[in-house]
Amino acid sequence: xxxxxxxxxxxxxxxxxxxxxxxxxxxxxxxxxxxxxxxxxxxxxxxxxxxxxxxxxxxxxxxxxxxxxxxxxxxxxxxxxxxxxxxxxxxxxxxxxxxxxxxxxxxxxxxxxxxxxxxxxxxxxxxxxxxxxxxxxxxxxxxxxxxxxxxxxxxxxxxxxxxxxxxxxxxxxxxxxxxxxxxxxxxxxxxxxxxxxxxxxxxxxxxxxxxxxxxxxxxxxxxxxxxxxxxxxxxxxxxxxxxxxxxxxxxxxxxxxxxxxxxxxxxxxxxxxxxxxxxxxxxxxxxxxxxxxxxxxxxxxxxxxxxxxxxxxxxxxxxxxxxxxxxxxxxxxxxxxxxxxxxxxxxxxxxxxxxxxxxxxxxxxxxxxxxxxxxxxxxxxxxxxxxxxxxxxxxxxxxxxxxxxxxxxxxxxxxxxxxxxxxxxxxxxxxxxxx
Numbered sequence: 001x002x003x004x005x006x007x008x009x010x011x012x013x014x015x016x017x018x019x020x021x022x023x024x025x026x027x028x029x030x031x032x033x034x035x036x037x038x039x040x041x042x043x044x045x046x047x048x049x050x051x052x053x054x055x056x057x058x059x060x061x062x063x064x065x066x067x068x069x070x071x072x073x074x075x076x077x078x079x080x081x082x083x084x085x086x087x088x089x090x091x092x093x094x095x096x097x098x099x100x101x102x103x104x105x106x107x108x109x110x111x112x113x114x115x116x117x118x119x120x121x122x123x124x125x126x127x128x129x130x131x132x133x134x135x136x137x138x139x140x141x142x143x144x145x146x147x148x149x150x151x152x153x154x155x156x157x158x159x160x161x162x163x164x165x166x167x168x169x170x171x172x173x174x175x176x177x178x179x180x181x182x183x184x185x186x187x188x189x190x191x192x193x194x195x196x197x198x199x200x201x202x203x204x205x206x207x208x209x210x211x212x213x214x215x216x217x218x219x220x221x222x223x224x225x226x227x228x229x230x231x232x233x234x235x236x237x238x239x240x241x242x243x244x245x246x247x248x249x250x251x252x253x254x255x256x257x258x259x260x261x262x263x264x265x266x267x268x269x270x271x272x273x274x275x276x277x278x279x280x281x282x283x284x285x286x287x288x289x290x291x292x293x294x295x296x297x298x299x300x301x302x303x304x305x306x307x308x309x310x311x312x313x314x315x316x317x318x319x320x321x322x323x324x325x326x327x328x329x330x331x332x333x334x335x336x337x338x339x340x341x342x343x344x345x346x347x348x349x350x351x352x353x354x355x356x357x358x359x360x361x362x363x364x365x366x367x368x369x370x371x372x373x374x375x376x377x378x379x380x381x382x383x384x385x386x387x388x389x390x391x392x393x394x395x396x397x398x399x400x401x402x403x404x405x406x407x408x409x410x411x412x413x414x415x416x417x418x419x420x421x422x423x424x425x426x427x428x429x430x431x432x433x434x435x
Contacts, residue, residue, distance in 0.1 A: 001042040003087070004094030007073060009035065009042075010049040011099055014069040017054075017321065024054060024321040044197035052076050052194070054320035055149040058121045063113030064106065070099055071106065078110035081194040085110060124149040128328055132363050136415075144362070147419035151191035152317035154198060155423075157215040158185040160250050161279040163206070171206040175199040182400040183220045185250075187212070210277040215243055218314070218416045218423030221404070222307075222358045223247035224396060225414075225428045227389035232302035235259040237345040239285075242271035244307050244358075249280040251393060259301075261286045261294060263341075294348065301348045303356060308338045310359040310366050314425020317418060331365060338370045346378060346433075354389070355381065355431040360424060362417060367427040371413065374431070381431045385412040389430050 001009075009031060016027045028047055032038065038046070053060060053072045063079060064071040074092065077083045085107060093101040119134075120127045123145025133141040156177065158168040165185060169177065172187065176199075180188035192198050201207055201214055223244045226234065229252050236245045239260035249258055258280075262268050265287050275283045286293040311334050316323045342357065349355050357374075359366050375381060387408045390396050396404070407421060408414045413429040 001038055001045075002094065002097065003091035004097035004099070006042060006045045006049070007077070007091050008097055008099050009038075009046045010053070011069050011073050013046065013050050014053060014073070017050075018069075024050060024319075040197070045195055048192075048195065048197075049073065049076060049081075051320055052080055052151070054324070055151075055317070056080065056124050057324075058124045059117060059146075059149075062117045062121045063115075064109045065114055066109075071109075073099075074102070074106055075110065075113070079113060119145075122146060125323055126326070129323075129326075132331075132365060136362055136364055140419075144417055144419050147417065148313075148316040148323075148425065149320070150317060150418065152216075152418070152424070153191045153422075154189040154201065155180055155215060155217045155220070156187040156189075156201070156212045157183075157220050157247060157250075158187065158212050159210055159246070159278050160185060161254060162209065163211040168206070168211050171204060171211060175201070175204070180217050182217060182397055182403070183224065183395055184397055185395065186217050186220050188217070208277070210279055213243065213246055213278070215247065216424045218421070218426040219244065219360075220247060221390065221396075221414075221416065221423070222356075222426050222428045223251070223305075224390045224393040225356050225358070225386045225430055226251065226303050226305055227354065227392045227430075228394070229256065229303055231256045233257050233259075233300055233350075234303045234305065235261065235297065235301045235345075235348055236305045236307070237261055237348070238263075238307045238309065238341060239271055240267045240307065242268075242274045244305065245271060245283070246274060246278050246280065248305060249275065249278065249283060251395060252282060254279075254281045256282060258283045259286055259294075259297065260284070261288070263288055265289045298347050299350045301350055302353045304345045304349050304353070305356045305358070306341055306345045307358045308341050308366075308370075310334055310338065310361040311363065312360055313362050314360040314417070314427075317424065331363070334361075335365055335370065338366060339373060342370065342374045343377075346374075346381065346431075349381075349433045351433055352435040353433050354384075355433070356389075357427075357429045357431065359427045361427060362415065362425040367415070367429070368411075368413065371411075371429045371431070380434045382434065383412050384430050384432045386414045386428045386430045387412070390414075 060072040060075040064075040119142040123142040180186035
């Protein structure tokens with residue numbers, strides 16, 4: 001495909017997302033099924049352009065002075081992808097596949113975009129989220145949100161049940177992988193340039209052997225907040241697809257016992273196969289489809305890990321369409337879900353054990369407020385230092401603990417964000433049950 005066809009395809013996909021209420025993944029699949037002629041580079045181009053526009057659609061519309069996907073796409077090419085104006089004009093003006101010749105106004109806006117946007121526009125988020133984000137970040141909210149509107153790196157966790165750091169790095173040499181820092185077994189592939197594809201991790205033979213897992217650095221830090229868990233009884237109460245379950249298993253070194261549970265049985269379907277590939281031998285998957293599947297585990301766990309259902313605001317770099325679909329009603333529902341999960345999970349923590357509460361949200365409504373509400377109803381729990389548990393895990397680089405300490409609040413919780421720490425947005429709190 002030529003530039004003109006790719007650009008028109010991106011506009012069509014974005015229009016379908018809005019008018020047909022499709023997710024970006026679904027809209028791209030529909031287009032791909034219809035565009036059998038499109039090669040791998042064409043698909044990567046269209047996907048990358050669509051995602052970049054969704055990340056910054058409000059600021060692009062402001063810069064271009066027009067609320068259309070044509071304007072946003074043309075703006076993205078000039079302002080984000082740094083295309084020369086002549087290249088944009090040639091592609092847009094293509095008589096066969098072009099989106100239509102550039103207007104004088106479009107040329108002027110690309111050359112001198114509008115500035116002085118209000119925080120929700122500069123940060124590319126819905127107006128109703130301005131107050132919640134201001135509560136967390138104050139005057140820095142636009143900058144923090146803008147960092148959530150950038151492309152994300154690909155982070156990996158070396159699976160020490162199967163290999164070591166040296167062998168894993170050697171296997172991944174063709175993908176320009178570097179140590180991510182902070183966590184001893186974390187690797188990073190830099191975010192791709194505008195028109196480039198993200199490297200295919202699955203194409204590396206050692207991936208199928210379970211040598212490494214794709215896992216954001218922030219998620220790896222959150223998992224380490226379980227602390228020293230070798231030989232312990234550990235429950236992943238919201239195991240989902242098993243990403244953090246596998247991180248916990250590796251930290252346990254196949255000692256002790258690890259239980260994986262989720263209220264949605266469908267989300268557990270990959271956990272068993274992923275665990276087998278990763279060489280996990282101490283895992284029991286407990287399905288909610290089985291009556292009393294957690295019976296007998298009450299007050300027996302040294303650690304109960306709760307990766308709570310949340311709005312996912314910390315993952316907007318990877319799922320930019322999600323922020324435009326999020327509503328106030330959904331945020332309120334998530335808070336109710338989080339309260340229910342905490343109330344259910346705490347029953348399995350033994351006296352002296354820990355409850356680790358994690359979200360991939362940056363909002364206080366889902367984080368500090370939920371912890372405070374829980375502690376107000378459970379006098380036998382107190383909050384302790386998340387950093388102390390991360391240090392106790394032995395998984396963090398010693399020099400990185402000071403950097404993490406700067407992200408820890410007075411109550412012991414840690415909040416990470418793309419701007420502050422170069423990770424997805426995460427919140428971690430550790431609650432200890434009295435003896």
